[in-house]
Amino acid sequence: MRFPTSAARVGSDAMHPDPDYSAAVVVVETDRDDGIEGHGLAFTLGRGNEVVVAAIEALAPLVVGLPLEAIRSDMGWVWRRLAGDGQLRWLGPEKGVIHLATAAIVNALWDLRARWTAQPLWRHLVDCPPEELVACIDFRHLTDALTPDTALALLRGRAADRSAAVARLDHEGLAAYTTAPGWLGYADHELASRCRQAAAEGWGLVKLKVGQSLEDDRRRCAIAREAIGPQRRLAVDANQVWDVDTAIAWTRQLMAFDLRWVEEPTSCDDVLGHATIARAVAPVTVATGEHVHNRVMFKQFLAAGAMGVCQLDACRLGGVNEVLAVLCLAALHDVPVCPHAGGVGLCEMVVHLAAFDALAVGGERADRTVEWVEGLHEHFQDPVAASGGRYALPTAPGFGTALRPESVRRYRYPDGEAWRQRTGAVAPASPG
């Protein structure tokens, strides 16, 4: 599935000037009488989406034909089967295309589990016994930071009566922030009016893309700060465009605008670089995670004090199993989890993960805020909604990523109606 978002410069930032938001989609069918399915996806930026599809096809034989009981009772085994294949792991291991494909499949299986219990995923996870959640985590390469015993103690400590917290979350929703005003492609007047609108709508934090021009960024931060006023929070996101020294110097030039965080100041792989930046730009916090590719990297970022805000991605990590590990690591380090979202389906997914974190792992905390980005929600059967600075808690069963059949028909690449003229592809023999 691809959406021609580059035409409107939606999603433009310092490293990704023209994304066509896309998704490699997995639908897991079952032979149950009720026809229950699991839906998952991996978000990409357009070109290369077909490479993730190829990786999903390479992993599929590891899942097709599994007994449903394995998915219900031993997702830890299923995860290790996918992530640990002796031939396929060379392609990562546990990173890049093959890990995105793992995520799409694993998340489809969790969607299936949640639909099976007729619960939204966050509720399904909350109701899973701590022992079962711990059994889903692959502790390989983690035990110097997180052991099964530590994880179990953490989850058990949160497993007391949660009905009051659930009711509160259900009533108030999850705190969210918006990136709608801040894409690099917008002119100043559009930035200002979008910031004023965001403040009027009640968003507590606005995030701007930065990193192309220091002069522009100072002007844009000033515009944004004036538009939202001194009470609301402002964050900036460099999308890895800087080297370590530049990140420090540039962030210091923007500190006057009272930044909540500086996001992706340098390479997503540079744990030690982020730690250096974090020490140099305090009290501004360093946020990262959307490109941090597995639990071993999060382990190091957190241990090194290189990640003050944990922005895990629902399908960059290898699906819910690996997210569980990272939620535990962040909680042990007392770092808020503010998941990356936007794109295609990321908002739909992360609301479940953040609600579960609030109720069962990290606990209620004022500094948890979940990214919200407008756009493309209408293509989902159960679109997530946010307004007034809060996400509404999902109520529909599943993980939220099932696409509407008419959207699939229109945006499937290259043969959907929206692409056929551009690509010269022919209509599929059987629509949908």
Add this chain to the structure above:
Amino acid sequence: MRFPTSAARVGSDAMHPDPDYSAAVVVVETDRDDGIEGHGLAFTLGRGNEVVVAAIEALAPLVVGLPLEAIRSDMGWVWRRLAGDGQLRWLGPEKGVIHLATAAIVNALWDLRARWTAQPLWRHLVDCPPEELVACIDFRHLTDALTPDTALALLRGRAADRSAAVARLDHEGLAAYTTAPGWLGYADHELASRCRQAAAEGWGLVKLKVGQSLEDDRRRCAIAREAIGPQRRLAVDANQVWDVDTAIAWTRQLMAFDLRWVEEPTSCDDVLGHATIARAVAPVTVATGEHVHNRVMFKQFLAAGAMGVCQLDACRLGGVNEVLAVLCLAALHDVPVCPHAGGVGLCEMVVHLAAFDALAVGGERADRTVEWVEGLHEHFQDPVAASGGRYALPTAPGFGTALRPESVRRYRYPDGEAWRQRTGAVAPASPG
């Protein structure tokens, strides 16, 4: 291209029990009258090779149609074009499948350049002016450790008259070590006889796979040490099977056998874990690199003292351009570069990189030893040769990775003769 190596348990280790050594192959054709081509490949373990092919096809439009002059005079620009595509970089960035594909293409272009000058690649690189080599390096995210000025000073410092060193290397060859005795699949008597044979042939270092059973490893190390005698060196390779604490405890149990290094003791992503292990197991050196996915990771491994032997991979890194960066980083940290090899075509490639390192970057040093693995060399037009513990310096033009047409016909997957019966594929319409 896939070779059914799993049948003989060649290449078996603690994480990869049944590899079918494979390669995603790139041939860059030109419209020159002399029909000059460039050949490159990315090594994989079998399943998933087609995913790398899909990634190569996704990158191909960035190269097809380029003027040859760009490849001759601005490989830095070409590299950034491939690694920095605004949509494709989401699939990595600079890691996993998309980076393997980048390597295959970039190395094909370097092969083309070397054929153009009718030189083996090592000689072509030695003859490139330092300014031109520095212009090939992408310094993004490196400048806190390596700047263009530092790299230029390093390369200029080695650029004095090299004719004596070339003659010496040409006469003596490059020091090499063998893994032939040490695959996990071998029985004790086979291990012993292969170790005795290696010693008799003159190999100065033998490497054993370890990590499945401590008791077995102690017995196997004892057998190997007895077979090769006290003078020759012994190294062990765990292929990432251990967690940090296990790596320390296990390595200490094997130290009595006088280990030159312990290789891949834990996750390839765990810089801080490797640093902890390195401190704990000294004087045994920690070696790693074959899965270390880009220059930013090498920067950290070297800065943290987590990599005492740099085992870069010729096609895990994004081709020669990125290898240049890592060679400079290793030289600045006074760490020997002992490239990973084996598989399909890796020996053919690394001999060029190690010779260039010896002549122009790291300099002559007694602790440089290049991995040598028997097998599959016969499929190359210019197979590399090693004997008596030394690689012979290649003399044929190029990077050594052009396959023989008859091997392509036989092992192309799924339609080559060697696979057709197993896969049910039909013969290609036009062989070769």
